[in-house]
Amino acid sequence: MSIGKINRRGFIKACGVMAGYAVLTANMTKEAVAAAMEFVGLRQAQVYHADAKIYKIRKSQDNPMIKKLYDKKHGFLHEGPCGHMSHRLLHTDYTDRSARVSALKENGFKLKI
Amino acid sequence: MRKIEDVMYQTNAPDGVNPDNVFFVQVDATKCEACGTCEEVCATGAIQSINEDGIHQVVDTSACMNCGQCLVNCPYGAIYEGVSFVDEVFEKLRDPDTVVVSMPAPAVRYGLGECFGKPTGTYVGPQMHAALRQLGFDYIWDNEFSADVTIMEEGTELINRVKNAGKKGTLPLPQFTSCCPGWMKFVETFHPELLPHVSTCKSPIGMLGSLAKTYGAHETGTPAKKMYTVSIMPCIAKKYEGMREEMADSGYRDIDATINTRELAYMIKKAGINFNSLKGEDPDPVLGESTGAATIFGTSGGVMEAALRLAYEVLSGKKLDNPDIKVVRTHEGINSADVKVPGFGTVKVAVASGLANANKLCEEVKSGKSPYHFIEIMACPGGCVNGGGQPLDPDVLASLFKSTVARINRRFRARRPQA
Ligand code: SF4
Ligand code: SF4
Numbered sequence: 001m002s003i004g005k006i007n008r009r010g011f012i013k014a015c016g017v018m019a020g021y022a023v024l025t026a027n028m029t030k031e032a033v034a035a036a037m038e039f040v041g042l043r044q045a046q047v048y049h050a051d052a053k054i055y056k057i058r059k060s061q062d063n064p065m066i067k068k069l070y071d072k073k074h075g076f077l078h079e080g081p082c083g084h085m086s087h088r089l090l091h092t093d094y095t096d097r098s099a100r101v102s103a104l105k106e107n108g109f110k111l112k113i
Numbered sequence: 114m115r116k117i118e119d120v121m122y123q124t125n126a127p128d129g130v131n132p133d134n135v136f137f138v139q140v141d142a143t144k145c146e147a148c149g150t151c152e153e154v155c156a157t158g159a160i161q162s163i164n165e166d167g168i169h170q171v172v173d174t175s176a177c178m179n180c181g182q183c184l185v186n187c188p189y190g191a192i193y194e195g196v197s198f199v200d201e202v203f204e205k206l207r208d209p210d211t212v213v214v215s216m217p218a219p220a221v222r223y224g225l226g227e228c229f230g231k232p233t234g235t236y237v238g239p240q241m242h243a244a245l246r247q248l249g250f251d252y253i254w255d256n257e258f259s260a261d262v263t264i265m266e267e268g269t270e271l272i273n274r275v276k277n278a279g280k281k282g283t284l285p286l287p288q289f290t291s292c293c294p295g296w297m298k299f300v301e302t303f304h305p306e307l308l309p310h311v312s313t314c315k316s317p318i319g320m321l322g323s324l325a326k327t328y329g330a331h332e333t334g335t336p337a338k339k340m341y342t343v344s345i346m347p348c349i350a351k352k353y354e355g356m357r358e359e360m361a362d363s364g365y366r367d368i369d370a371t372i373n374t375r376e377l378a379y380m381i382k383k384a385g386i387n388f389n390s391l392k393g394e395d396p397d398p399v400l401g402e403s404t405g406a407a408t409i410f411g412t413s414g415g416v417m418e419a420a421l422r423l424a425y426e427v428l429s430g431k432k433l434d435n436p437d438i439k440v441v442r443t444h445e446g447i448n449s450a451d452v453k454v455p456g457f458g459t460v461k462v463a464v465a466s467g468l469a470n471a472n473k474l475c476e477e478v479k480s481g482k483s484p485y486h487f488i489e490i491m492a493c494p495g496g497c498v499n500g501g502g503q504p505l506d507p508d509v510l511a512s513l514f515k516s517t518v519a520r521i522n523r524r525f526r527a528r529r530p531q532a
């Protein structure tokens with residue numbers, strides 16, 4: 001690869017290797033991700049604050065609309081959780097989706113997993 | 114293409130399309146600066162350099178879990194979303210014959226306010242409900258209600274697995290949670306042999322979609338076929354989940370459209386609603402009321418804590434006086450804890466935040482060395498509050514990283530040989 005032929009981005013990358021740009025990038029990425037996690041921490045703290053201070057009821061089983069839903073006499077899900085109706089509407093099956101990534105890997109794509 | 118809260122979106126509302134073939138995120142090659150941040154944050158390696166120039170692309174939809182962590186961390190705003198139902202939702206809201214139902218996730222109410230200048234994480238639940246009413250939604254139902262339903266179903270499933278452990282016909286332990294669609298595609302793709310360990314429960318939105326068009330239709334006397342359900346999520350992978358073929362248990366499509374927090378903010382602005390002057394309102398009854406256990410679904414460790422608030426009471430027969438189970442709250446990495454339940458014993462739990470950490474727990478279960486009963490996984494570090502559909506971190510937009518890289522690039526550019 002001659003430097004005269006490659007375009008700007010290729011050039012930056014080539015220089016990067018020489019000038020330690022790649023190392024700097026990795027460190028900066030770590031720093032940037034760490035900074036982003038501080039920001040996430042602020043959102044998480046607000047969630048726990050709302051749970052403790054704003055929501056009057058704190059357990060799912062105490063929600064009056066949950067009691068109504070599962071009411072043994074008149075409830076829509078009167079058989080209780082994991083009953084027949086629950087299984088029909090609220091539970092599901094999963095699919096094995098491994099074939100396409102296996103094919104990718106066989107075609108030479110390097111994935112992290 | 115349209116810019117929505119600093120992210121580009123393709124106006125595209127696919128119908129009857131196999132979501133496995135859709136690029137929910139992709140790189141705009143003309144904007145990519147080859148910095149490699151996306152590759153670093155991606156757990157699967159789906160996004161990588163495709164040429165000598167270091168331009169990145171999502172190489173194949175099958176390797177991408179649609180988590181959007183690459184998108185929220187790209188310092189150049191080079192990654193766009195490939196699916197947006199915004200126009201279709203506006204159209205349905207205008208149509209007098211369609212009954213439009215809102216179904217916002219817990220984490221949306223901790224991010225939406227940021228789009229209107231509020232401090233990071235500000236809780237705007239009641240204002241969000243008011244805004245949805247003003248937008249013209251007919252029923253303001255809430256995915257937090259079905260988070261409570263999820264606890265009843267998933268908690269009961271866990272209790273059954275624990276009580277019957279070792280008996281024939283019982284599903285194995287540990288039980289993995291199934292609320293996070295990025296994680297669900299991940300386990301189906303990379304560890305399908307673990308599927309018997311995954312809770313058979315749909316996620317809260319999967320449950321609310323089917324409940325809205327059956328129970329909700331019945332309770333309100335609304336014909337289910339007139340209903341149009343809008344899932345509102347902090348997430349990109351939820352767009353994939355809403356399109357899954359099997360999500361049709363109500364007899365119709367359970368989830369008609371999925372938008373994220375950024376798109377909801379855009380819709381509120383577009384409709385000319387003054388969000389900050391809204392007075393808070395409650396959601397509509399029956400499928401709207403919720404609890405603290407439901408709201409903590411928005412953070413890593415939350416589903417675990419909410420499930421334990423139920424499991425503790427069922428297994429011990431005693432009231433849990435202090436619902437705070439702080440040991441499971443997780444910010445980064447993997448957190449594990451022993452929870453002592455009187456009259457029962459110890460429940461061993463683990464919480465993993467981020468798919469690289471999830472992978473470690475998966476390998477442990479496969480090798481037969483996992484000591485846990487219950488494992489919660491969230492694809493996004495910190496949980497849904499950090500989802501790929503949330504407002505961007507202003508520090509990523511104007512990051513030290515970005516300015517440093519820009520500075521280096523300028524230096525190199527200045528020394529660039531003339532072509
Ligand atoms: S993070 Fe953005 S600019 Fe950097 S390589 Fe990825 S897409 Fe390109
Ligand atoms: S959306 Fe997630 S899995 Fe897909 S390329 Fe981006 S970081 Fe990787």
